[in-house]
């Protein structure tokens with residue numbers, strides 16, 4: 022038994038079932054999100070012929086089972102009841118560039134079955150490949166799919182079933198955003214984490230903070246302010262840059278034995294926003310946006326008298342940033358200790 026197995030909570034809710042008709046994009050989603058495959062390389066993926074399961078270790082240990090579109094899971098040879106009873110989320114992929122009426126009939130049939138076996142299952146529908154649709158058409162398609170699904174569920178007497186819809190594409194960050202929200206529903210400790218992140222934002226004057234899974238760029242938690250996709254993109258790209266730089270320096274000095282320090286990176290963008298990244302536990306990184314004023318007296322500091330040569334604001338900003346970062350460092354240390362406790366508690370409870 023390896024150390025991961027020992028630490029893994031026996032939580033079968035962290036299983037995701039990925040379903041949908043053939044060529045909808047299921048394998049591509051798995052490859053892009055969890056294996057960092059370039060979206061264009063998915064063009065050459067072969068059709069999946071049998072169910073495949075992949076495991077990912079993050080804050081929670083996640084298993085994603087892909088069921089190929091061409092198989093009929095309601096044949097007696099499949100133990101569908103067992104499959105559905107063990108999953109936390111059913112993710113159904115609809116190809117929005119194709120005729121989708123058959124997919125909607127198939128989806129309703131699956132929801133009816135899944136809900137009967139496991140009423141706690143989260144039902145998540147990806148309206149996928151939206152990169153091929155115009156802005157207006159995307160919203161029309163979403164409205165149509167939601168309407169038709171609602172009607173079908175009403176006919177089946179399942180009007181109370183909660184279904185969430187996401188517009189996604191592997192060619193932009195929408196698929197990561199959707200998976201982030203889907204996976205967050207499976208993290209039992211989410212309310213505590215959000216609360217901790219809200220406190221961090223409040224006491225460190227952060228603009229936004231994410232707890233990212235570094236490998237997949239999924240955020241497993243964020244503070245309660247709304248997420249805008251551009252902020253997400255900037256933070257996700259900052260992780261890539263940090264990792265590239267980190268491995269560059271690690272390999273650069275072969276003579277020195279590798280001491281694996283905690284990764285930390287701070288960078289100020291041209292618009293004055295500072296990005297702050299700190300490595301956490303279990304493949305997670307905390308990424309925060311910090312906006313610092315350039316007023317001289319924000320932290321009660323002395324007024325810097327080099328206004329005439331135009332450096333006044335810059336000097337104030339730098340000084341305030343240093344003070345802010347010292348506070349943030351301290352608070353992030355406290356957060357990390359809290360995160361370790363949350364994880365420890367989750368292990369004991371399970």
Ligand SMILES: Nc1nc2c(ncn2[C@@H]2O[C@H](COP(=O)(O)OP(=O)(O)OP(=O)(O)O)[C@@H](O)[C@H]2O)c(=O)[nH]1
Pocket residue numbers: 041042043044045046047048049050060062063064065066067068069070088089090091149150151152153189190191192
């Ligand atoms: N335009 C576009 N094409 C996509 C997207 N996602 C996947 N595709 C393409 O869709 C095709 C089918 O993708 P797959 O991932 O093999 O589909 P699948 O659902 O796994 O198919 P089966 O294995 O047959 O069940 C591939 O050519 C992908 O490149 C997307 O977001 N946008």
